[in-house]
Amino acid sequence: MAHFDENAKPFSQKWLDERLAVSTLKRVLSTEYWIPKNINFLWAMGMVLAATFGLLLVSGIMLLMYYKPDVNLAFDSVNYTIMSEVGYGWLWRHIHGVGASVVFLIIYIHMFVGIYYGSYKRGRELIWLSGMLLFVTFSAEAFSGYMLPWGQMSYWAGMVITNLFSGGSLEAYGLVEWIRGDYVPGDAFLTRFFMLHVLLLPLVIIGLIVLHFGTLRIPHVNNQDGEEFDFEEAAELYKAGKVKESKVIPFNPVFLSKDVFVMGIYFIFFFYLVFYHFEFAMDPVNFDPADGLKTPPHIYPEWYFLWSYEILRPFSKDLGLIAFAIAQVIFFMLPFLDKSPNVAPASRRGLFKYWFWIMLVDMIILTFMGKLPPQGIWNTIGLVAALLFFALWIALPIITKLEKKL
């Protein structure tokens, strides 16, 4: 056993250090976790996401106390009990609903910032992969949560998305019925998605967040110029008091003050939505109770899934499923498809700068087409945008291979 100071007062700094190494923890996790100086506000999105996840967790716990996972009770427990009876129940629901939608906006920004600055490249592949795993798990979390109010959109989204697992012409209906626990989405379906939403998936997400933070530790955060430098050397300079000469700053309290500022701006926007425009995250169709005998005239997912939903639509069933499946996982491949040796902002690279903006615009077009009804010209634009999406991924290794070393 280690040596303990008998004179240390219980719960004093020394007493805690001897039992918990609190000083070491603080150093490793905050005051000596080094962040490059030349990064802009877009690097604060990670902490914005962590804070939003915290809000989702707290509001979710509040909702969980009154929600009833039963097909006969779920709709009213949300739309009557929580919204009208529970004190401030509406607040938790609006925070939860708006948070679930906005978290995807921030995730997409976080992802595209990483793509723009090449933060997924050489040495940082695991940061990218763990981040993509988080994205996929968040998607499953959002989908399972969308089921719970058991409105019309919940029911039919459940129907359509679980039917994806029939595997097209493979006709794997057994698998669909196994996932649902019934021939159609019913009680078994609701209760198991409830379990996934409130227990299993949040556990996975928390684990993945820890992993995602862990993957940052060795390669460190990228910076605005993609510059590679010796973090230990820079840290020594900082610790020696040469703060100006050093290229790094400690995460806490120096960089965190910037994070907190960005979060402050973000929360103004967030709570503006919560209090004045919560309806943007609440589809009106979902205020009709689920009815297995009536499909709403036009069904669509929430905005953050529209681009991949649109990739499914213009093709035949099998081709559509394959395209959809590829679209779900292709971003995982990014570090391996980008063959360029450069870690630099897209603007300083070769054809990649066009690739980046075309990809972004194409995904925005797919998003709009996914929301519009599948008719006439929209079908054609959707098809072209979907084909362009795949063409871009095929082109990526070729155009990045051509890139000259900076």
Add this chain to the structure above:
Amino acid sequence: MADNTKGRRDFMGMALGGFTALGGIGALYAMKRTWDPLPSVKAAGFTTIDVSAAQENVLNVEKWRGKPIFVLKKSKDMKPDDRDVIVGSDRFLVAVGLCTHLGCIPAYAADEHKFKCACHGGEFDASGHQIFGPPPSPLEIPPFKVEGTKVVLGEEGPEYKKMKEAGLTA
């Protein structure tokens, strides 16, 4: 001596690994079975529909195993089809009312004698054949048995078996 210890350790390792794998497989099987549909869900399988009062070209939607069932009495101007369910002298379309693409319920346009699915634009004719859009197959025909003027869903009658052998049900 050293070799002997290694042999023992390897044996212990393999024995432990073997039992762990066995327990793991057992646990996975139990989890798989837990997610299977309950017996009560599987048993709620029969629905009887009386079609004697049906009107021509008016779509009736019944419910069987939670799914909508389209029952459409064909009028004289509609093409007869091998998939029609014949009750007495009348021809009926009896089909699961879920689009074979991703499972939405198509709406019936009575004047055009067509089913149109809003979700992905699929269309079916009055015999349930896909005529436009992404659906890969005709509307599925549920197991049925004709009893007088009644159709029992969930039971495979001789007419259904004949259709199934001819590959017409899906």
